[in-house]
Amino acid sequence: METYYRRGVFRHFSQDCKCSVSITSRVDVTELKAFSKRTGSHFYLNFLYVLSRALNARADYRLAWRWETEELICYDRIHPTQYVFHEDTETFTIAYTEYDPDYAVFYPRALADLEAAKATRDYRLDAANHPNWFDASCLPWLSYDALHLELPDGYLYFSPIVNWGAYREEQGRLMMPVTVRLNHAAADGYQIARVFHLIESEIRTLCGEA
Numbered sequence: 001m002e003t004y005y006r007r008g009v010f011r012h013f014s015q016d017c018k019c020s021v022s023i024t025s026r027v028d029v030t031e032l033k034a035f036s037k038r039t040g041s042h043f044y045l046n047f048l049y050v051l052s053r054a055l056n057a058r059a060d061y062r063l064a065w066r067w068e069t070e071e072l073i074c075y076d077r078i079h080p081t082q083y084v085f086h087e088d089t090e091t092f093t094i095a096y097t098e099y100d101p102d103y104a105v106f107y108p109r110a111l112a113d114l115e116a117a118k119a120t121r122d123y124r125l126d127a128a129n130h131p132n133w134f135d136a137s138c139l140p141w142l143s144y145d146a147l148h149l150e151l152p153d154g155y156l157y158f159s160p161i162v163n164w165g166a167y168r169e170e171q172g173r174l175m176m177p178v179t180v181r182l183n184h185a186a187a188d189g190y191q192i193a194r195v196f197h198l199i200e201s202e203i204r205t206l207c208g209e210a
Contacts, residue, residue: 001072006060006188010072013185014065014156022161022181023192024146027199029167030174031207045110047164047176048136050206052080052099052106054198055134055160060191061182064131065156075132078159082110083137084117093117094124096133103206135161143168147179158186160195 001007013019029047036043055061055078062075082095095117100106117124127133139147143166151157160182167176180195 004072006186009188010185013183017184018156019184020151020181021184021187021189021192022148022179023189023196024144024177024179025196026170026175027164027178027196027203028173029176029203032203033167033174035207041107042111042114044138044140045107045114046206048080048082048097048110049103049106050199050202051136051162052078053101053202054195055162056099056101057198058191058194060187061134061160061195062132063158063186065158067156077132079130079133080110080136081130081133082114082117083135084114086118086121089121091121091123093120093122094126096126096130132159134159137161137163139163139165142166144177147177149179149181156183156185158183162195 001010004010029043032046032050033043035041036046059074062078064073064075065071066073077099079099080097082097083092084095085092095113097106097110097113100109147163149161149163160180162178162180164176164178167174169175178196178199180192182192
């Protein structure tokens with residue numbers, strides 16, 4: 001904590017004014033959609049990959065509060081938690097996917113986790129054994145304009161929660177709503193805005209490497 005660059009802000013929003021911040025913005029996924037079609041890969045998993053790379057790019061998104069010792073810690077790596085929807089039961093199954101910065105490693109791993117989750121109807125929540133996982137959830141039924149997620153007041157939960165909806169065409173481009181929620185003690189508007197910029201950068205990188 002003595003060397004943490006946001007320690008003053010952290011103290012205020014972890015003690016005086018406990019709250020979180022969520023921002024919804026539209027991300028241009030035109031090139032990512034074209035990449036997915038060209039390579040015969042899943043758009044959803046490709047976005048999950050670029051999102052995972054973006055959130056692993058800064059320590060701000062890899063923070064956690066160890067309440068037993070009252071320590072702020074930073075994980076070396078965080079991993080996406082997928083939520084796989086079952087149309088027949090209208091329920092979800094959680095799939096924990098281990099992140100790897102190498103697309104050739106991450107993609108088949110995420111696909112295998114996705115297919116395994118489709119084969120069951122169990123919820124499979126196992127948060128105790130997955131401390132450095134973040135929530136990544138798609139809402140493909142709606143191209144929304146805003147989304148707000150509540151957590152209990154006073155609970156220092158720092159892992160990012162990211163949702164995204166259906167993309168829609170706007171002036172010849174495919175624009176997709178993405179919502180990023182972070183605890184205010186861990187992030188201000190700047191840090192959250194950077195998530196969107198990093199996602200856009202990672203999309204360009206992935207599509208440029210194809």
